[in-house]
Amino acid sequence: MTYEDLQKQHNNLYIHEMDLYEVKGLKGLYIDGCIAIDKNLTQREKGCILAEEIGHHLTSVGDILDQSNDNNRKQEYKARLVSYDIQIGLQGIIDSYEAGCTSLYSMAEFLDVTEDYLNEALDTYKNKYGVYVIYNEYIIYFMPCLGVLKRL
Secondary structure (H helix, E strand, O other): OOHHHHHHHOOOOEEEEEOOOOOOOOOEEEEOOEEEEEOOOOHHHHHHHHHHHHHHHHHOOOOOOOOOOHHHHHHHHHHHHHHHHHHOHHHHHHHHHHOOOOOHHHHHHHHOOOHHHHHHHHHHHHHHHOOEEEEOOEEEEOOOOOEEEEOO
Protein backbone atom coordinates (compact mmCIF):
# COMPACT_ATOMS: atom_id res chain seq x y z
CA MET A 1 0.00 0.00 0.00
CA THR A 2 1.45 3.38 -0.93
CA TYR A 3 2.01 6.22 1.52
CA GLU A 4 -0.88 8.12 -0.05
CA ASP A 5 -3.19 5.09 0.17
CA LEU A 6 -2.36 4.65 3.86
CA GLN A 7 -3.12 8.32 4.50
CA LYS A 8 -6.50 8.04 2.75
CA GLN A 9 -7.41 4.80 4.52
CA HIS A 10 -6.54 6.28 7.93
CA ASN A 11 -7.90 9.80 7.49
CA ASN A 12 -9.20 9.64 11.07
CA LEU A 13 -5.60 10.17 12.22
CA TYR A 14 -3.77 13.50 12.07
CA ILE A 15 -0.67 12.80 9.96
CA HIS A 16 1.92 15.55 9.74
CA GLU A 17 5.30 15.63 8.01
CA MET A 18 8.01 17.51 9.82
CA ASP A 19 11.78 17.60 10.41
CA LEU A 20 11.73 14.79 12.96
CA TYR A 21 15.11 13.16 12.45
CA GLU A 22 16.84 15.54 14.85
CA VAL A 23 14.53 14.40 17.67
CA LYS A 24 16.35 11.33 19.05
CA GLY A 25 16.89 10.09 15.49
CA LEU A 26 13.21 9.18 15.11
CA LYS A 27 11.62 8.70 11.72
CA GLY A 28 8.07 8.57 13.05
CA LEU A 29 6.16 9.13 16.26
CA TYR A 30 2.62 8.35 17.38
CA ILE A 31 0.89 10.24 20.21
CA ASP A 32 -2.87 10.16 20.88
CA GLY A 33 -4.18 9.94 17.31
CA CYS A 34 -1.43 12.14 15.87
CA ILE A 35 1.40 10.80 13.72
CA ALA A 36 4.55 12.71 12.89
CA ILE A 37 6.61 11.49 9.92
CA ASP A 38 10.09 12.75 9.05
CA LYS A 39 9.67 14.88 5.92
CA ASN A 40 13.17 13.99 4.67
CA LEU A 41 12.30 10.35 3.88
CA THR A 42 11.42 8.92 0.49
CA GLN A 43 7.75 8.19 -0.22
CA ARG A 44 8.44 4.47 0.13
CA GLU A 45 10.15 4.99 3.52
CA LYS A 46 7.29 7.21 4.66
CA GLY A 47 4.84 4.43 3.81
CA CYS A 48 6.78 1.92 5.92
CA ILE A 49 7.05 4.32 8.86
CA LEU A 50 3.40 5.35 8.61
CA ALA A 51 2.32 1.69 8.68
CA GLU A 52 4.32 1.16 11.87
CA GLU A 53 2.85 4.26 13.51
CA ILE A 54 -0.63 3.03 12.55
CA GLY A 55 0.37 -0.23 14.23
CA HIS A 56 1.15 1.76 17.38
CA HIS A 57 -2.23 3.48 17.11
CA LEU A 58 -3.94 0.09 16.99
CA THR A 59 -1.88 -1.74 19.64
CA SER A 60 0.23 0.46 21.91
CA VAL A 61 -0.62 2.08 25.22
CA GLY A 62 1.38 4.87 26.87
CA ASP A 63 4.93 6.06 26.24
CA ILE A 64 7.02 3.14 24.96
CA LEU A 65 10.13 5.06 23.88
CA ASP A 66 12.23 3.41 26.61
CA GLN A 67 13.04 0.12 24.89
CA SER A 68 14.97 -1.20 27.90
CA ASN A 69 11.55 -2.01 29.41
CA ASP A 70 10.26 -5.51 28.50
CA ASN A 71 6.65 -4.38 28.19
CA ASN A 72 7.64 -1.55 25.84
CA ARG A 73 9.63 -3.95 23.64
CA LYS A 74 6.61 -6.27 23.45
CA GLN A 75 4.39 -3.37 22.38
CA GLU A 76 6.96 -2.32 19.77
CA TYR A 77 7.08 -5.87 18.38
CA LYS A 78 3.28 -6.04 18.23
CA ALA A 79 3.05 -2.71 16.40
CA ARG A 80 5.68 -3.79 13.89
CA LEU A 81 3.89 -7.07 13.23
CA VAL A 82 0.69 -5.11 12.53
CA SER A 83 2.62 -2.81 10.19
CA TYR A 84 4.11 -5.77 8.29
CA ASP A 85 0.63 -7.22 7.90
CA ILE A 86 -0.65 -3.85 6.63
CA GLN A 87 2.14 -3.36 4.10
CA ILE A 88 3.01 -6.93 3.13
CA GLY A 89 1.12 -9.79 4.79
CA LEU A 90 1.04 -13.36 3.63
CA GLN A 91 -1.22 -12.35 0.75
CA GLY A 92 1.33 -9.77 -0.40
CA ILE A 93 4.01 -12.46 -0.53
CA ILE A 94 1.69 -14.60 -2.66
CA ASP A 95 0.74 -11.66 -4.88
CA SER A 96 4.45 -10.94 -5.44
CA TYR A 97 5.00 -14.55 -6.44
CA GLU A 98 2.02 -14.48 -8.80
CA ALA A 99 3.33 -11.23 -10.32
CA GLY A 100 6.59 -12.98 -11.20
CA CYS A 101 8.86 -11.31 -8.64
CA THR A 102 12.04 -13.37 -8.46
CA SER A 103 14.16 -11.30 -6.08
CA LEU A 104 13.73 -9.39 -2.85
CA TYR A 105 14.37 -6.19 -4.82
CA SER A 106 11.52 -6.84 -7.26
CA MET A 107 9.27 -7.98 -4.43
CA ALA A 108 9.96 -4.77 -2.47
CA GLU A 109 9.27 -2.71 -5.60
CA PHE A 110 6.01 -4.57 -6.21
CA LEU A 111 4.87 -4.10 -2.59
CA ASP A 112 6.11 -0.47 -2.48
CA VAL A 113 8.29 -1.05 0.60
CA THR A 114 12.02 -0.76 1.21
CA GLU A 115 14.18 -3.87 0.97
CA ASP A 116 15.21 -3.45 4.63
CA TYR A 117 11.57 -3.32 5.70
CA LEU A 118 10.77 -6.40 3.61
CA ASN A 119 13.71 -8.31 5.11
CA GLU A 120 12.60 -7.36 8.64
CA ALA A 121 9.05 -8.48 7.85
CA LEU A 122 10.23 -11.82 6.44
CA ASP A 123 12.43 -12.40 9.50
CA THR A 124 9.45 -11.62 11.75
CA TYR A 125 7.22 -13.99 9.79
CA LYS A 126 9.91 -16.68 9.99
CA ASN A 127 10.01 -16.25 13.78
CA LYS A 128 6.21 -16.32 13.98
CA TYR A 129 5.46 -19.21 11.61
CA GLY A 130 8.67 -21.25 11.55
CA VAL A 131 9.82 -23.09 8.43
CA TYR A 132 6.57 -22.60 6.50
CA VAL A 133 2.94 -21.57 6.70
CA ILE A 134 -0.05 -22.76 4.70
CA TYR A 135 -2.21 -19.85 3.59
CA ASN A 136 -5.23 -20.31 1.33
CA GLU A 137 -4.04 -22.48 -1.56
CA TYR A 138 -0.34 -21.77 -1.00
CA ILE A 139 2.60 -22.91 1.07
CA ILE A 140 5.01 -20.11 1.93
CA TYR A 141 8.46 -21.32 2.96
CA PHE A 142 10.66 -19.05 5.06
CA MET A 143 13.57 -21.47 5.46
CA PRO A 144 16.06 -22.19 4.09
CA CYS A 145 14.98 -19.34 1.83
CA LEU A 146 11.75 -17.66 0.78
CA GLY A 147 9.65 -19.79 -1.54
CA VAL A 148 6.00 -19.95 -2.53
CA LEU A 149 4.26 -23.05 -3.86
CA LYS A 150 0.68 -23.37 -5.02
CA ARG A 151 -0.99 -26.42 -3.51
CA LEU A 152 -2.68 -28.87 -5.85
